Amino acid sequence: MSMMEYLAYAAFGLYLFLIVAGGLAAVLSKNLIRSLVGLIMTLFGVAGMYFLMSAPFIALMQILIYVGAVSVLIFFAIMLTRAPGGESGIEGSTPKALKRGLLALATALMPAVILGAIIIRKTPETLPLKPETALTVLGEFLTGPFALSFELISVVLFVAMAGAVLLGFERRKSE
Amino acid sequence: MHRPDFIALAPLLILALSAAAVMLAIALRRNHLSAMGLSLTGLGAALTALPLMARYTPRTVTPLLIMDHFALFYTGLILAATAVVIVLSYDYFSQKDDLPEEAYLLLLLAALGAVILVCARHVAALFLGLEILSVSLYALIAYTRDRNISIEAGIKYLVLAAVSAAFLLFGAALIYAHTGALDFQQLGALLKAEPSGRPALILLAGLGFLVVAVGFKLALTPFHMWTPDIYQGAPAPVTAFVATVSKGAMAALLVRLFTPTDLPHWPALYLFFTAMAAASMAAGNLLALLQTNVKRLLAYSSIAHMGYLLAALLFSGQKAAVVMTFYLTVYVVSILGCFGIIAILSSKERDADTCQDLQGLFFRRPLLTGVFTTMLLSLAGIPLTAGFIGKFYVVSAGVENAHWFLVIILVVFSGVGLFYYLRVIIAMFSPSLDEGLVPSPALPALSAPVVLTLTFLSTLVLWLGVWPSWFLATLEKMLG
Numbered sequence: 324m325s326m327m328e329y330l331a332y333a334a335f336g337l338y339l340f341l342i343v344a345g346g347l348a349a350v351l352s353k354n355l356i357r358s359l360v361g362l363i364m365t366l367f368g369v370a371g372m373y374f375l376m377s378a379p380f381i382a383l384m385q386i387l388i389y390v391g392a393v394s395v396l397i398f399f400a401i402m403l404t405r406a407p408g409g410e411s412g413i414e415g416s417t418p419k420a421l422k423r424g425l426l427a428l429a430t431a432l433m434p435a436v437i438l439g440a441i442i443i444r445k446t447p448e449t450l451p452l453k454p455e456t457a458l459t460v461l462g463e464f465l466t467g468p469f470a471l472s473f474e475l476i477s478v479v480l481f482v483a484m485a486g487a488v489l490l491g492f493e494r495r496k497s498e
Numbered sequence: 499m500h501r502p503d504f505i506a507l508a509p510l511l512i513l514a515l516s517a518a519a520v521m522l523a524i525a526l527r528r529n530h531l532s533a534m535g536l537s538l539t540g541l542g543a544a545l546t547a548l549p550l551m552a553r554y555t556p557r558t559v560t561p562l563l564i565m566d567h568f569a570l571f572y573t574g575l576i577l578a579a580t581a582v583v584i585v586l587s588y589d590y591f592s593q594k595d596d597l598p599e600e601a602y603l604l605l606l607l608a609a610l611g612a613v614i615l616v617c618a619r620h621v622a623a624l625f626l627g628l629e630i631l632s633v634s635l636y637a638l639i640a641y642t643r644d645r646n647i648s649i650e651a652g653i654k655y656l657v658l659a660a661v662s663a664a665f666l667l668f669g670a671a672l673i674y675a676h677t678g679a680l681d682f683q684q685l686g687a688l689l690k691a692e693p694s695g696r697p698a699l700i701l702l703a704g705l706g707f708l709v710v711a712v713g714f715k716l717a718l719t720p721f722h723m724w725t726p727d728i729y730q731g732a733p734a735p736v737t738a739f740v741a742t743v744s745k746g747a748m749a750a751l752l753v754r755l756f757t758p759t760d761l762p763h764w765p766a767l768y769l770f771f772t773a774m775a776a777a778s779m780a781a782g783n784l785l786a787l788l789q790t791n792v793k794r795l796l797a798y799s800s801i802a803h804m805g806y807l808l809a810a811l812l813f814s815g816q817k818a819a820v821v822m823t824f825y826l827t828v829y830v831v832s833i834l835g836c837f838g839i840i841a842i843l844s845s846k847e848r849d850a851d852t853c854q855d856l857q858g859l860f861f862r863r864p865l866l867t868g869v870f871t872t873m874l875l876s877l878a879g880i881p882l883t884a885g886f887i888g889k890f891y892v893v894s895a896g897v898e899n900a901h902w903f904l905v906i907i908l909v910v911f912s913g914v915g916l917f918y919y920l921r922v923i924i925a926m927f928s929p930s931l932d933e934g935l936v937p938s939p940a941l942p943a944l945s946a947p948v949v950l951t952l953t954f955l956s957t958l959v960l961w962l963g964v965w966p967s968w969f970l971a972t973l974e975k976m977l978g
Binding site for chain 1: 499514521559560561562563597600603604607610611614622623626627629630633634636637638640641643652661665668698699700703706707
């Protein structure tokens with residue numbers, strides 16, 4: 324293995340650590356701000372993975388949009404809303420902590436075990452990385468044959484916004 | 499994109515435009531009636547566009563969508579079902595909320611998502627359609643936000659739908675890693691070429707994850723846990739929408755996805771589907787026996803019905819599209835009737851969804867009781883109703899292809915199912931328990947459009963039950 328390959332493995336390990344640790348911090352932390360910091364860490368890790376897959380543009384966009392904009396938005400949302408009080412559900416269906424942990428573990432481990440078993444039984448051959456895709460090609464692709472998907476994504480965002488505004492707006496009114 | 503492309507996209511464009519129009523109208527001046535009128539006009543325009551564009555089909559519009567006869571039929575079904583939901587929900591929303599108008603905006607957008615699903619020919623379109631549908635449903639399910647039960651249902655749906663979307667994406671990524679294709683047609687060809695018996699594990703895992711996502715949306719056992727809670731918590735018209743449009747679109751997608759792949763060629767997947775169908779029929783019907791809440795009961799019964807539908811996919815090979823479409827149409831009509839009546843009977847505080855609410859309904863509301871009874875009998879599969887013909891076609895397809903295991907399960911559990919449908923009917927026809935003690939709540943008079951819609955639905959159920967050959971011939975001509 325050449326020097327570069329060792330470096331690549333090291334970088335992969337580092338990014339993996341960032342993603343997993345950040346994810347755990349986001350889920351396990353009781354403090355919303357700490358959860359957010361964990362989320363940001365994960366997003367940085369994902370950006371690193373994009374770099375590793377020679378897609379620097381996507382990586383930069385990941386940092387710019389998710390770390391830069393979305394996280395700040397969530398931060399503001401946390402600051403502007405009061406901490407939720409939280410009522411227990413009507414079903415009384417909150418399982419015990421142990422059961423909850425076990426259920427979460429089972430759900431998260433299922434895909435991991437399936438994929439792990441596949442990789443152990445039959446290691447897929449390594450795919451050669453394509454050279455970096457030019458930005459113009461990417462742009463033409465998104466506005467040419469996939470223009471419709473571009474429009475549809477905007478509908479998704481619109482629905483999300485409309486729904487959130489609707490529920491949030493009314494909630495304030497009824498209080 | 500050229501002019502014919504835009505013509506082929508007409509229903510989608512009209513739906514999107516009418517959603518925008520409704521939003522602008524709400525911004526200018528809040529008026530419940532005009533918001534509903536605008537939505538219905540939009541749906542009507544989209545429906546009229548369907549026969550006009552039939553001569554431009556089949557046409558592939560960008561790599562994402564295909565407008566063929568199959569897409570046209572299901573688009574029509576979705577638009578009509580949405581229109582019925584809107585008519586039946588007008589009274590429900592007008593007595594309930596200070597802000598009822600936005601429900602129509604969200605319903606239109608959700609219908610748009612469903613239409614994209616039935617026209618999809620690419621995994622990207624599948625995902626986007628699913629997201630548009632799901633995201634509007636989060637807000638719609640939690641729409642009656644003064645009820646905790648509604649908010650809880652919304653959150654549950656959000657979390658579970660997000661997990662299933664993650665499964666879908668991961669499955670698509672695995673499939674792409676192995677085949678390099680995301681196009682259904684290409685994918686089907688590649689899967690057919692795959693050596694039989696020992697398919698690549700990565701591909702199998704990818705398909706498995708995809709099936710998990712589809713199974714969640716259709717609420718097939720073992721991915722059915724969300725159904726009763728969401729059905730119960732959501733406002734009755736939204737439940738009708740979830741049960742018909744959202745599930746119908748997904749079932750259509752299932753047909754499109756798996757008809758070209760030749761399922762029996764994949765023993766593992768075939769076995770998985772068979773197990774899911776059998777488990778859904780058994781679990782749905784048995785768990786429904788324990789319910790006293792009509793919405794929960796219908797939720798479990800819908801799990802069983804999706805099991806029958808999956809069985810139809812496995813039974814009928816090339817004819818799957820026709821048999822499934824017939825069954826699904828009948829199911830949509832019957833369920834719309836059931837939840838429509840629950841919506842009509844509901845009061846400001848809560849939905850009329852317990853057996854006590856229905857007790858003695860016959861003596862107060864004979865017309866509603868008649869329609870409800872017809873719909874329930876159709877769901878149970880009693881002769882002279884459309885539900886019987888639907889089930890009959892599924893069973894005959896199963897017998898033709900000698901799928902004895904699933905046929906026997908289907909027949910046995912349909913028999914079990916009779917019991918809980920009849921329990922609801924008996925409650926409606928038995929005299930009220932508290933007669934004279936508590937005055938029964940004064941029910942508002944039915945408006946003319948509601949009466950017309952209910953009459954239309956029950957006529958359809960009886961007509962398809964007595965004389966199905968015309969509709970079947972049309973389906974065979976369109977989809978065969």
